[in-house]
Amino acid sequence: MKQIISFKIADKKFGFYILEVQEIIRIKKITPLPNVPEYVKGVLNLRGNIVPIIDLRKRFNFPEKIYTMFTRIIITNMKGQLNGFIVDNIEGVINVEDNKIKSNFKDYKGISPEFFQGVVEDKNNLILILNIETLIKNINSTQKELNYG
Numbered sequence: 001m002k003q004i005i006s007f008k009i010a011d012k013k014f015g016f017y018i019l020e021v022q023e024i025i026r027i028k029k030i031t032p033l034p035n036v037p038e039y040v041k042g043v044l045n046l047r048g049n050i051v052p053i054i055d056l057r058k059r060f061n062f063p064e065k066i067y068t069m070f071t072r073i074i075i076t077n078m079k080g081q082l083n084g085f086i087v088d089n090i091e092g093v094i095n096v097e098d099n100k101i102k103s104n105f106k107d108y109k110g111i112s113p114e115f116f117q118g119v120v121e122d123k124n125n126l127i128l129i130l131n132i133e134t135l136i137k138n139i140n141s142t143q144k145e146l147n148y149g
Contacts, residue, residue, distance in 0.1 A: 002098060004120065006091035006127050007074065010062045013091065013127045015120075020132055022077040024090060027067050041086065044073075051075065053084040054135060060111050078132050085135070094127070096120050101129065 004015040005024075025046075030053050032042040039058035043050050053073060057064060070089035075082055101118040111128075118129040 002096050002101065004094050004096055004127065004129060005074070006094055006122070007072070007087040008089050008091060009056050009060065009087055010065075013122075013125050014056070014087075015094075015127045015129045016074060016076060016085075016132065017129065018093060020076050020078060022075045022082065025073050025075060025084075027071050027073060027086070044084065046075065046082065046084075049082055051082045051084050052136070053086060055086045056135075057086070057088075059135060060115075076132050078136075081136075083132065083136050094120075094122050096122070 003018040005018050005021050006013055006015045008014070028044050030042040030044050033040065036042075039055050041053045041055050041058075043052055045051075065088065067086075068088075071086065072090050073084040073086055074090075075084050101120050103118050114134050115131055116128050117131040120127050120129065
């Protein structure tokens, strides 16, 4: 049994495995950075940690949207590396049996399958489970410069 935190971007449902999520926060002041991909909004200071913030709408080429009171940043922790992902709103946590998570899927609405590590159906809706390592692969060098440079 796995737990997935489900969230929306545009009208699509996505998720992260809950074990990859450290916390969920409201939008805070994000400091922009030069020379980073467009989808990297910048960084924020989270209790002394400099955390790169990725706007998933921009990452997936969805239309921009003004942040609302429902907009959140999901802070993930992969092997000690913190990253923040801006999402439209949090749907909740769902429990999924391992055999219900499918790994064979095609391109989804113009989003490359490399960004997904699984897909699950919940109440007749598909939830695409995102692959954090793929989402952040182009910003790793930026984060190393911030943390160690």
